[in-house]
Amino acid sequence: MAHALLMDDLRVQKIVHRDGRVSFTIMEPGGLVHPLADSFLLLHAGSGSDRTYAYALVDHLRWLRHEGLDAGSVRFDDLERYMGAVGADVPAPWGAPWRVGKRPYGNSALRTAASCLKGFYVHHAGLGMNTELGRQLDLKRMPTRADRSRAFLGHTREAMAANPLAPRFQRRRHPKMLPEGAREAMLKEASSARDQLAVHWLSDGCLRVGELCGLHLVDLHLRPDAACGQCRWPHVHECHRDGLANEARAKTKHPWELGSDGVIRGGLVKRASPMMVHAYFDYMLDEYPRGASHGMLLVQQHGQGKGLPWAPEGARKMVSRAGERAGLGRIRPHAYRHSFTTAVLDASGGNLVIARDAGGWASVEVVEEIYAHVDIHDPAFDAALRTVWGTA
Template identity: 25%
Template sequence: MDDAYVEHERAAAWLRVLLDAQGRSVGTARAYAGRLSLYLSWAAAAGVEPSAPQADQLARFARWLERTPSRKHRPGRQRRRAADPKVVALGPARSAAMVEGILAAVVEFVRFGASRGWCEPAVAERLSFRTELAFAPRSWDRGERSERPVVERRVVRRRRVQTPPETLSAQQVGALVDACSNSRDRFVVEMLYATGLRVAEVCGLRLADLHLVPSAAHLGCRVEGAHLHVVRREDNDNGALAKSAWPRVVAVTKELVACHDAYRFERDGVPPAAESDYLLVNLWRAPVGRTLTVDAVERLFVRLSARTGFRARPHMLRHSFASEVAMATKDPALVKELLGHASVSSTDVYLHARWADMRAAVDGQARSSGQGR
């Protein structure tokens, strides 16, 4: 919406396609909406036609993103406050990864607009994150290769430095659990750390999704051992939507089962909560028995961060789980399946070396070299 709270029709049409036609999650659409809002505001101030930008105009927008910090800040979110006008910031206002993500959303919006006739297809065709040379098929009748004019797509990618994801140590996770004031909150922290589920996936779990028994054959499930099923549902009361459209099975540890049993004993003692089909519900605040929302879990971690004295967010536990599994197994395909990623390339970021591992490797090499002498 603009400053007068009038909906931007083209942006709204694109977001509806993301949700309804492409099956993107609500979280993805929310993130894209924020990125597109930045672009539309900048385009209006810069006099740029938002549906048909040129590559040099997107480059100007990228530089603006790097130099202009966000003015928004919400508790529990990683938002930058407006910089002090008297202080000159030496570093970029946004990381290269963030700038690249915003540009990717803008390019996708422009290409969607080209399919709707909002701009010439050639405008969208020239926007890309890599340079591509397009050649015509081989002319077999002449026995030689004919080339059509080379189409070079302008590159707007920013220099990006790959950094490991933010994780928490086992001691920090233990501190978070100790800082919880009830069994439900402890179970939420343990669940995120022990399964690597996304927050929306945890909030969308139904009681029937949990098979915390040695065998669930009597339920028609052939998976052995304690496990849970992650299922994408469009009708969740709290709007929690699993990102992947494909269901997956995640193994559950005995320790998590014990934590679950302690929570269920407390939960089922509250009549409105016992009647709910959802796993996580309100137990103390009205309306009691209502499904727990993603925002409620994020606010929980804000409180836990204040109690423990270090920054902790729900998604950091997912990164921690993935890093632990990746370092233990060295198997990206296994991490991919556990996390529900669409591509194995998404798990490469978790296969990073830690300082302790590098120190041990160097010390081991030095000892072996000394023994050889």
């Protein structure tokens, strides 16, 4: 079964397989599969990056047609021109911005697009198409200290893949966090027990909005000493599932299973705070629809979809509207993760491992890079400076 996500000259097509797997491809205007795109995207089916690569690639293929080029003859300087256009905000030496009316790609999105383009052209160069471009893109570099520390037996690595299209990496040293007192202000504007549950769970659970909306009731072990035996305290199992009705899914793909005893084991286990547990019981007792067969935690409360699973976009809009009503401006759900991780890092005395596991981050390097910087108002920071200045 296929659902069109974007109607245009070329469009991304979502395919839901009979076994529940989800994959993405790109369709021609006449309804035929784009063969070059499909060959590449099949390599990433089910990887978690397939949807992102599909949208990055469809934009590039549209640009090729706009410029009168094709994948078999495009040159390296054409790809450089595309990367300049897709990230441009104003006309520049590379020409007018390509994404007119939309925000230009930031550093992270540009690096993703560069990775997609390199993979696409190197893959087809291996099949005999545009081999010179593939040779120009398939470069190597010396491994850095960080590469060696991240890789298993990294000291044996002599070369790492390099991408000449990728921009210089920019460290995200100042993530956008919630305003002071945002939680209390948001709770006052939350109009239902479900919305208050969302605020509490985003605040205390460090959940991404897709993970929150993808939770099933069986994933919640909110009493001490649950039957899973994986955590003695109330906790939640984040389980990656494809093909959910609301298109929500967890980002990470930790192995999990539903045992014969009906108990979920595995996934990413996260502790649940007392406020998360209280908000859950308030919501289940007052608002959860009786007889809901989908088994998901959060449901729509109004309109034609009443009682159906709540989509991540609905949760984003709820958070944004509540923030506007509270006078906080536009609030994005991901700001809760930034605030939570920063708070845990401060409370643990800078322990990166605790912050990593509490927030479900991929590595301590990510936590250190984004969050581990000193508070300039810290007394120890002030004392160190005064010692150096000779004014202690």
